Amino acid sequence: MHATELFTSLIGGVALLLWGVRMVRTGMTRAFGATLRRVLAACAKSRFIAFGAGVGAAGLLQSSTAAALIVSSFAGRGLLTLAVALAVMLGADIGTTFAAQILSFDLGWLSPLLLAGGVFVFMGVQSDRVRNLARIAIGLGLMLLSLKLIVGASLPLRESATFAMVLGSLAGETVLAVLLAAVITWLAHSSLATVLLVMSLTASQVIPVPLALALVLGANLGGAFAPLAAQSGAPARARQVPLGNFLMRGIGVAACIPLLPYAAQLLATIEPAPARIVINAHTAFNVAVALVFLPLVDLVAVACARILPEPKESESPSQPRYLDADLTDSPSEALACAARETLNLGDKLAQMLRQTMQVFERDDAKLMKQVEDADNAVDRLYEAIKLYLVSVSRNALSEEESRRYVEILTFVTNLEHMGDIIDKNLMELAAKKIKNRYSFSPEGLAEIKRFHGRVSGNLQLAFNVFMTRDRALARRLLSEKSLLREAELAAAESHFTRLRQGRPESIETSSIHMDVVRDLKRINGHLTSVAYPILEAAGELSKSRLRDLREEPGPLAQPALLSPAAGESKSAAE
Numbered sequence: 175m176h177a178t179e180l181f182t183s184l185i186g187g188v189a190l191l192l193w194g195v196r197m198v199r200t201g202m203t204r205a206f207g208a209t210l211r212r213v214l215a216a217c218a219k220s221r222f223i224a225f226g227a228g229v230g231a232a233g234l235l236q237s238s239t240a241a242a243l244i245v246s247s248f249a250g251r252g253l254l255t256l257a258v259a260l261a262v263m264l265g266a267d268i269g270t271t272f273a274a275q276i277l278s279f280d281l282g283w284l285s286p287l288l289l290a291g292g293v294f295v296f297m298g299v300q301s302d303r304v305r306n307l308a309r310i311a312i313g314l315g316l317m318l319l320s321l322k323l324i325v326g327a328s329l330p331l332r333e334s335a336t337f338a339m340v341l342g343s344l345a346g347e348t349v350l351a352v353l354l355a356a357v358i359t360w361l362a363h364s365s366l367a368t369v370l371l372v373m374s375l376t377a378s379q380v381i382p383v384p385l386a387l388a389l390v391l392g393a394n395l396g397g398a399f400a401p402l403a404a405q406s407g408a409p410a411r412a413r414q415v416p417l418g419n420f421l422m423r424g425i426g427v428a429a430c431i432p433l434l435p436y437a438a439q440l441l442a443t444i445e446p447a448p449a450r451i452v453i454n455a456h457t458a459f460n461v462a463v464a465l466v467f468l469p470l471v472d473l474v475a476v477a478c479a480r481i482l483p484e485p486k487e488s489e490s491p492s493q494p495r496y497l498d499a500d501l502t503d504s505p506s507e508a509l510a511c512a513a514r515e516t517l518n519l520g521d522k523l524a525q526m527l528r529q530t531m532q533v534f535e536r537d538d539a540k541l542m543k544q545v546e547d548a549d550n551a552v553d554r555l556y557e558a559i560k561l562y563l564v565s566v567s568r569n570a571l572s573e574e575e576s577r578r579y580v581e582i583l584t585f586v587t588n589l590e591h592m593g594d595i596i597d598k599n600l601m602e603l604a605a606k607k608i609k610n611r612y613s614f615s616p617e618g619l620a621e622i623k624r625f626h627g628r629v630s631g632n633l634q635l636a637f638n639v640f641m642t643r644d645r646a647l648a649r650r651l652l653s654e655k656s657l658l659r660e661a662e663l664a665a666a667e668s669h670f671t672r673l674r675q676g677r678p679e680s681i682e683t684s685s686i687h688m689d690v691v692r693d694l695k696r697i698n699g700h701l702t703s704v705a706y707p708i709l710e711a712a713g714e715l716s717k718s719r720l721r722d723l724r725e726e727p728g729p730l731a732q733p734a735l736l737s738p739a740a741g742e743s744k745s746a747a748e
Contacts, residue, residue: 183323190320191367197313201306221261221471224254225464228265242266242401246415256414256475263419264464264471267394271457274369277317278453285322288315317370348388348431355392356399365397369456377449383442386452387434391427394459398423414478422474426463494518494555497562505575508566509582512559513641516586519555520637522548523589526596527633527697531626533604534690535619537611542604549597556590581707585640588700595700599693603686612683615672621665622690628658629698636701645712648705655702662695 228245242263249259292311299305344351359368369390376386402416430437441451441458467474496514526548533542563583571579606612614622632654639647669687709715 187320187323188367188371190316190323191370192364194313194316194320197316198310201309201313221258221468224258224261225265225468228262228267229269230265242416242419246401246412249411249415256411256418256478257471259415260418260422260471260474260478261468263415264422264468267398267419267423267460268457268464270366270397271453271460274366274373274453274456277370278373278449285315285318288312288318344385348434351385351388352392352395352427352431355389356396359393359396360400360403365393368393368396369452373449373452376452377447379448383438383448383451384434386448387438387455388431390452390456391430391434391459394423394456395420395427410482410484414475414482417482418471418474418478421477422463422467426459426466430459430462494558494562497558505566505569505571505579508562509575509578512563512566512582512586513578515555515559515562516582516589517637517641519552519559519586519589520633520640522552522555523592523596524630524633526552526593527626527630530596530600530604531623533601534607534614534622537604537608539605539608542601542608546597546601549593552590552593556586556593559586577707577711581640581643581704584707585636585704588703592697592700595693595697600690603689603693607683607686610682612686614683614687615677617672618669618683618687621668622687622694625658625661625665625691625694628654628661629694629701632658632698632701636704639708640704643708645708645714648708649714651702651705652709655698658695658698662691665691 245254245259245262245266249256254262288311292308292315296305296308296312299308344354355368355372359365372381372386372389372393375381376383381389398416398420402413402420406413437455437458438451441454445451445454494515495518496511526545529541529545529548532538533545560583563579567579632651635647635651635654638644639651666688669684673681673684706715
């Protein structure tokens with residue numbers, strides 16, 4: 175057989191084997207996945223029950239990796255203790271050897287029957303359960319067919335001098351052979367497929383038995399590493415399970431490497447056929463590891479907890495800090511808690527506002543995404559405060575408590591609207607600027623920064639007004655609203671001047687520039703709302719900004735400039 179044809183035949187056989195394993199695992203998961211999960215979740219009573227459940231689950235799934243992912247998710251949610259989860263994994267490692275034992279016999283005659291029956295049933299019925307069983311039959315048929323193809327394609331390798339030289343060098347490097355098989359298994363995500371491949375090559379006398387046993391050890395090591403790598407982003411509690419399984423198998427592999435020559439002789443006395451020696455070695459290794467470590471799962475669990483300690487639970491940005499549910503029957507205290515939580519929400523808004531300017535200055539898309547995510551936390555925190563206030567309002571509130579209730583609810587609602595403006599408007603403008611690679615003119619950027627700085631300062635002033643309810647601070651905050659309107663007009667005039675001068679940066683960023691200023695002004699408008707109820711209660715707000723026409727000196731008279739007091743009244747009515 176030509177070398178290229180030989181290589182493609184082997185690769186095709188291996189690919190068919192992997193696909194068959196995948197189809198069986200998928201069919202089992204879809205047909206019996208819910209039942210298996212219930213069984214695994216109910217095995218927390220005893221490590222021995224857990225061990226048996228692991229044997230059965232992995233025997234059906236034909237994948238210790240799939241079993242490890244399920245068990246890890248249970249452990250991560252606290253449904254299984256780490257020791258019990260490790261006992262499940264010891265059983266799962268044995269369960270995966272059952273399929274290898276069955277497929278090691280000459281069942282090639284069964285492949286056409288499984289394929290034909292599976293395809294006809296899959297195409298002829300509509301029941302999901304039956305179709306998944308048919309998928310399992312097709313997968314088994316493909317696995318048997320692939321083994322036959324691999325054996326047939328590998329026969330010429332026995333007479334290849336080059337391949338014999340490669341194997342000869344690998345046979346003398348047991349550790350290298352173990353690591354090579356581990357990497358192949360990790361890439362394939364199936365120790366079963368690797369073991370069956372090694373069995374087929376050994377049956378064809380392409381691989382000597384001692385080397386085959388080393389490759390089997392590597393397949394078991396790689397099979398334990400695959401779920402550990404797959405869970406790399408999971409919480410520490412979930413990763414402790416595949417870590418413990420990897421440690422137990424790793425210790426087992428290290429202990430068995432010096433014993434490989436003796437193991438080959440011992441296994442040959444049981445069943446001398448090379449293929450059976452490989453499969454029996456696979457089973458014997460996992461049984462031995464289970465016998466050694468099942469009584470020691472508590473110690474392994476302690477070691478895993480030390481290697482991967484659970485970090486102190488970081489406080490979620492959307493998690494309320496001060497809303498004490500036990501105080502809802504005491505409105506005065508509960509309202510104080512709600513006020514503190516509102517300031518907590520305000521701190522998050524202040525950070526979003528600071529980061530907004532940084533996004534526009536640096537064109538930082540990553541920071542822009544963080545600002546958008548922060549608004550989601552603000553929304554959830556707002557909902558928590560609102561529901562807490564609703565609980566408080568079920569009590570009989572005094573007039574002062576009712577007023578404070580309205581102030582808090584109004585202010586927290588305005589803060590939430592500010593977050594929406596930052597997220598939905600300003601960040602969209604920033605995204606447009608980044609996408610089109612626009613740049614503000616130096617003068618335009620300086621104007622936006624000054625405008626942004628005034629709004630940020632007003633945000634801190636609004637917090638002070640909210641907490642102290644001081645009338646002087648409230649008047650100052652409303653006067654800032656008028657000053658900011660004047661600053662907006664001045665910024666617009668400067669921008670139009672640059673447009674008339676034909677400044678390229680100003681022309682291409684004109685709409686973004688004006689929209690940023692407008693949205694910052696809208697944010698400031700929401701801030702100043704905190705001053706209205708305070709000044710209204712003190713009788714310091716006029717009912718309308720319209721002047722009484724009867725007091726006008728004449729139709730051609732020019733309105734006088736607003737005095738500070740009049741400006742405050744005018745601003746307050748907006």
